[in-house]
Every structure is written in C-alpha cells, then in structure tokens.
Amino acid sequence: MDKSPKFAVLGGGSWATAIVKMLTENLDEIGWYMRSVYAKEHLLNAKHNPNYLSSVEFHTEQLKISNDINEIISEADYLIFAIPSAFLSKELEKINVSLKDKIVFSAIKGIVPETGLIVGEHFHKEYDIPFENIGVITGPCHAEEVALERLSYLTIACADEKKAKLVAKCVSSDYIKTKISDDIIGTEYAAMLKNIYAIAAGIAHGMGYGDNFQSVLMSNAIREMKRFIKRIHRMKRNINNSAYLGDLLVTGYSVFSRNRMFGNMIGKGYTVKSAMMEMNMVAEGYYAAKSARLINEKFKSRNTPIIDAVYEILYNGKEAKKVFKKLTDRLD
Numbered sequence: 159m160d161k162s163p164k165f166a167v168l169g170g171g172s173w174a175t176a177i178v179k180m181l182t183e184n185l186d187e188i189g190w191y192m193r194s195v196y197a198k199e200h201l202l203n204a205k206h207n208p209n210y211l212s213s214v215e216f217h218t219e220q221l222k223i224s225n226d227i228n229e230i231i232s233e234a235d236y237l238i239f240a241i242p243s244a245f246l247s248k249e250l251e252k253i254n255v256s257l258k259d260k261i262v263f264s265a266i267k268g269i270v271p272e273t274g275l276i277v278g279e280h281f282h283k284e285y286d287i288p289f290e291n292i293g294v295i296t297g298p299c300h301a302e303e304v305a306l307e308r309l310s311y312l313t314i315a316c317a318d319e320k321k322a323k324l325v326a327k328c329v330s331s332d333y334i335k336t337k338i339s340d341d342i343i344g345t346e347y348a349a350m351l352k353n354i355y356a357i358a359a360g361i362a363h364g365m366g367y368g369d370n371f372q373s374v375l376m377s378n379a380i381r382e383m384k385r386f387i388k389r390i391h392r393m394k395r396n397i398n399n400s401a402y403l404g405d406l407l408v409t410g411y412s413v414f415s416r417n418r419m420f421g422n423m424i425g426k427g428y429t430v431k432s433a434m435m436e437m438n439m440v441a442e443g444y445y446a447a448k449s450a451r452l453i454n455e456k457f458k459s460r461n462t463p464i465i466d467a468v469y470e471i472l473y474n475g476k477e478a479k480k481v482f483k484k485l486t487d488r489l490d
Contacts, residue, residue: 163235163261164189165328168227168249170197172210172439173265174240176301179211180329182220190223191230193249198223209438211305228255236261236325238295242440243268243277250284257285261321263293263314267349268442269449276346290318293325294342296349296401298408299334300415307333313401315339315346339401343391348383348402351465353443354450355379356409357421358464361471361478364425371486375464376410378489382462386450389457417443421468430472447472463488 166189167178174190181188192198200208201223205215224230231237232255241249243266264277273280278292293316303310312329314336316322326336339345358379359372367375383406384397397403409415420441423433434441451469454462467485470476 165236166230166234167238169240170194172301175207175211176304179214180334183331184328189230189234190221191227195225198225214305227252231255238263238265240265243270244445246270247272261291262287263295265295268446269350271445274449274452278342278346294346296345298400298404302414309333311400312336313339315342341395344387344395345401347387350446351383352406352409353417354447354465354468356415356417357443358468359410360418360421361425364422374489379464382464389459417441
C-alpha cells in the first residue's frame with residue numbers, strides 16, 4: 159500500500175495498541191504517541207507494550223514511537239486518537255502545532271468532561287476542524303480479540319466517504335472486516351452510551367440477576383439509545399446495525415468489557431472509588447453517565463430510566479438494590 163498519506167495513533171492503552179496492530183497489516187510506517195517513556199523504551203526493546211496486549215509482538219521498524227505529541231502530529235496526515243476521554247484535554251493542551259490541516263479520527267468511546275461534547279464535536283468546536291475532516295472508528299470490537307486475531311468488525315464513519323474508505327482499507331485484514339457510515343454523531347454517541355448500559359449490565363450481574371433479566375435490560379437499552387440519539391441528531395439510521403446494537407451487545411456481555419467489570423464490582427458492593435482503584439483500565443461509562451445526565455437535562459429528556467439508574471448509583475450514592483428494584487418496574 160502507498161505510504162502516503164501518513165497515519166499516526168495517539169494513545170498507549172489497549173485500544174490504541176490494537177489499532178496500531180491493525181495498521182501494521184497494511185502500512186509500512188505508523189506514528190505512535192505514547193505518554194509513558196517506560197512503555198516506549200520497553201516496546202522498542204522487547205517489541206511489545208508492557209502494559210496492554212503484551213502478547214502482540216510488533217515489527218518495530220514499522221513504528222515511529224515518540225513521547226512528543228507534537229512530533230507525531232507534525233509528521234502525520236491522519237490522526238487516530240485513542241486516549242481515554244477523561245484525559246484527552248490534558249494531552250491536547252500539550253499541542254502547539256496546527257490541527258487544521260489534519261484528518262482526525264476518534265477511537266475514543268466517551269465524552270470530553272471539560273466541554274460535555276463527544277470527541278468529534280470537541281475537535282470541531284475547539285479546534286475549528288471541519289466535520290468532513292473528522293471521523294469515528296467504532297465496534298463491535300474488543301482490543302483483546304484483535305490481539306488474538308479473532309474475526310472482528312469495525313464501522314468507520316465520516317461525512318467524506320473517501321476518507322472513511324481509506325481508513326477502512328488501512329485497518330482491514332483477514333480478521334478485521336469493515337463497513338463505512340456517514341453517521342458520525344450517531345455512531346459516536348452510541349459508542350458512549352453503550353458503556354453506560356454495560357455498567358448497568360454489570361451491576362445487575364453483580365447483584366445476581368440472571369440471563370432473563372439481562373436480555374430485557376439490553377432490549378430496553380437499545381430502545382433508550384435510539385430515543386437519546388434521535389433527540390440529539392435526527393437522521394435516517396438503523397439502530398439494529400453493528401455500530402449501535404452490535405457494539406452494545408458485545409460491551410454488555412463480554413468478559414473483556416471493562417465497563418461491565420466495573421459495574422459488576424459496584425453490584426457486588428464495591429464503592430466507586432474502590433472499584434476504580436482495582437481496575438487497571440478506565441471505565442469510560444463512569445464519566446459518560448454524568449455527561450448523558452447533563453445532556454438529558456439540556457434537552458429536557460426524561461425517558462432514560464437506565465441512564466438515570468446508573469447515574470443515581472454512581473454519583474448520588476444510592477443503593478444499587480433499591481435503584482434496580484425501581485428500574486425493573488419501568489422495563490418491559
């Protein structure tokens with residue numbers, strides 16, 4: 159494949175590592191920004207990320223790794239951000255080069271807390287990047303299964319079809335199948351919301367609810383997601399497609415789901431703080447629950463019982479058993 163345009167991935171976590179692995183199947187060189195000096199040096203010497211997906215061995219001659227975010231951005235045309243949303247603003251503050259001539263794709267499944275915006279909207283409003291230069295990479299796809307090269311599917315969304323097709327081509331392989339979409343906002347909100355619903359699924363599991371209830375919870379969750387997204391961004395979309403329902407199901411049921419794991423701890427009686435301390439990865443749904451609540455207040459939306467339940471447990475300290483008892487009466 160032609161080396162131009164140049165791609166770079168920003169982030170050092172499991173999803174960033176998985177995306178770099180996908181790109182190495184097709185590109186001769188990938189820029190990679192890693193904040194951790196230790197992780198960078200270890201990867202260059204041992205050929206794997208010491209903290210995430212350590213089973214993935216890289217041909218380091220394909221990688222241009224740097225702890226300098228400006229160096230990586232300057233030398234790339236396409237930037238794929240895979241930094242947890244809670245830490246994105248802090249990393250963006252380090253940038254002193256222009257982003258206006260870059261194509262920015264978000265692989266971040268969350269809301270930027272400082273602005274209350276999904277990542278694409280954040281780049282558009284805060285950095286004046288036109289929407290045709292902004293895209294989204296979404297699942298259903300767990301990084302751990304990419305590492306194992308298990309068959310996975312991605313949706314690449316961008317208003318500019320050519321850019322979406324290019325990114326799709328660059329991440330496709332025998333074990334990664336892709337499709338494109340023009341629903342940038344809808345797919346990104348879905349990627350944010352499914353993490354909240356996965357926390358709900360985890361809480362239910364932790365409290366001993368069975369598969370029968372879980373199926374009802376997920377059925378109600380996809381309908382709640384549809385109402386939420388439709389209120390914010392009305393366009394023709396099939397909520398049953400993989401980028402919406404598929405991503406919701408894998409995040410709600412998979413043993414690899416950090417949000418389900420986080421919820422499971424809460425359901426078993428962990429405090430929010432203790433659950434966060436025990437996890438080695440960020441549960442994006444924690445931050446998303448607060449942002450979704452604020453968005454609901456802005457749009458005066460009251461028909462989101464699952465989001466409300468998760469918010470009450472995580473932020474108002476309500477007892478999970480009592481909150482879920484009320485929730486069960488609202489589901490159908």
